Amino acid sequence: MKIILPVAGKGTRLRPHTQTKAKSLVHVAGKTVLEHIISRLNHLWVTEYIFITDENGGQVCEFMESKFPELCCHYIVQTEQKGPAHAIFLAAQCIEKGDDLLIVFNDTIFDADLSQIDDLCSDCDGLIYSKEVEDYQRFGVNVVLNGFITEMVEKPDNPVSKLAQVGLYYLKDGHLFMEYLHQAILAEDMVKGEYYLPAVFMRMIRDGMIFKAPEIDAWLDCGKPETLLESNSYLLIGRHHNHGSVTDSVLIEPVHIEKGAVVQGCILGPNVSVAAGSTIETSIIRNSIINGKSHVRNMILQNSILGDAVHLTSSARCMNIGDHSSIEMQGG
Numbered sequence: 001m002k003i004i005l006p007v008a009g010k011g012t013r014l015r016p017h018t019q020t021k022a023k024s025l026v027h028v029a030g031k032t033v034l035e036h037i038i039s040r041l042n043h044l045w046v047t048e049y050i051f052i053t054d055e056n057g058g059q060v061c062e063f064m065e066s067k068f069p070e071l072c073c074h075y076i077v078q079t080e081q082k083g084p085a086h087a088i089f090l091a092a093q094c095i096e097k098g099d100d101l102l103i104v105f106n107d108t109i110f111d112a113d114l115s116q117i118d119d120l121c122s123d124c125d126g127l128i129y130s131k132e133v134e135d136y137q138r139f140g141v142n143v144v145l146n147g148f149i150t151e152m153v154e155k156p157d158n159p160v161s162k163l164a165q166v167g168l169y170y171l172k173d174g175h176l177f178m179e180y181l182h183q184a185i186l187a188e189d190m191v192k193g194e195y196y197l198p199a200v201f202m203r204m205i206r207d208g209m210i211f212k213a214p215e216i217d218a219w220l221d222c223g224k225p226e227t228l229l230e231s232n233s234y235l236l237i238g239r240h241h242n243h244g245s246v247t248d249s250v251l252i253e254p255v256h257i258e259k260g261a262v263v264q265g266c267i268l269g270p271n272v273s274v275a276a277g278s279t280i281e282t283s284i285i286r287n288s289i290i291n292g293k294s295h296v297r298n299m300i301l302q303n304s305i306l307g308d309a310v311h312l313t314s315s316a317r318c319m320n321i322g323d324h325s326s327i328e329m330q331g332g
Contacts, residue, residue, distance in 0.1 A: 029235035083194025101174030105167030139164035
């Protein structure tokens with residue numbers, strides 16, 4: 001099996017956290033998004049990981065060489081932003097006859113048992129992993145009849161289906177899939193100037209190929225600050241780990257503190273992750289992500305994301321308050 005990971009894209013919805021780093025290298029629950037994804041794939045028999053990158057590709061390459069030096073990786077730079085189908089087609093040079101193919105987009109972290117791929121695909125040509133959602137109008141959805149996909153609708157106005165495509169695809173014949181991608185590009189089958197995968201899959205379905213839409217267990221969006229924090233909370237369930245130096249502090253589960261982090265005189269949690277190299281002093285923090293080499297002192301934070309090397313301090317207050325007083329202090 002070969003795996004294509006499109007990791008290009010500016011990650012504009014996550015700015016300022018993606019101003020200086022690839023969006024797949026943003027931290028959540030003690031790991032980068034990319035590390036969470038690779039850890040869900042590296043039990044498969046994979047001959048090559050193919051990354052479609054942008055100008056931040058050097059960061060991705062450096063990360064993979066550091067964290068997963070044993071993996072065979074290939075990097076291709078996408079110089080033109082022409083949509084996800086175009087990005088995947090850039091990998092055509094690496095896909096040979098006989099290769100099966102897994103495509104994994106990096107805006108989301110998934111929970112799914114990929115060891116079932118062979119069984120699920122025994123009577124079809126591919127799998128388009130899905131998740132039932134209530135806000136189906138935001139996604140491309142799969143319409144399923146008798147267990148097989150009959151139609152795909154992009155952001156439907158009516159509930160023809162609530163099975164949203166989650167950005168995880170398996171193709172039994174990767175080389176043939178690349179030929180269909182090529183056909184779509186030659187035909188300029190575009191939406192608003194970009195190439196998308198549903199048009200390619202519908203070409204294949206019209207030609208008699210069969211696809212299923214297995215549901216994944218969890219679909220964790222890491223593309224926006226608010227959903228990144230939600231994913232952080234989900235991933236921390238059952239992972240209350242303290243690998244750092246913690247003194248005179250209260251940790252309210254779940255909290256994940258990496259080795260090399262220092263916490264002194266704080267109340268942390270629930271749902272807080274602190275990266276290596278950070279120091280937090282006399283602060284109260286909940287539902288937040290603190291990235292590496294940051295320094296936080298005398299702060300009360302919630303629903304917050306601090307990037308790398310952030311210096312955030314406040315000062316303690318001295319008050320002399322009489323009986324029957326009512327004081328409410330809010331952030332500006």
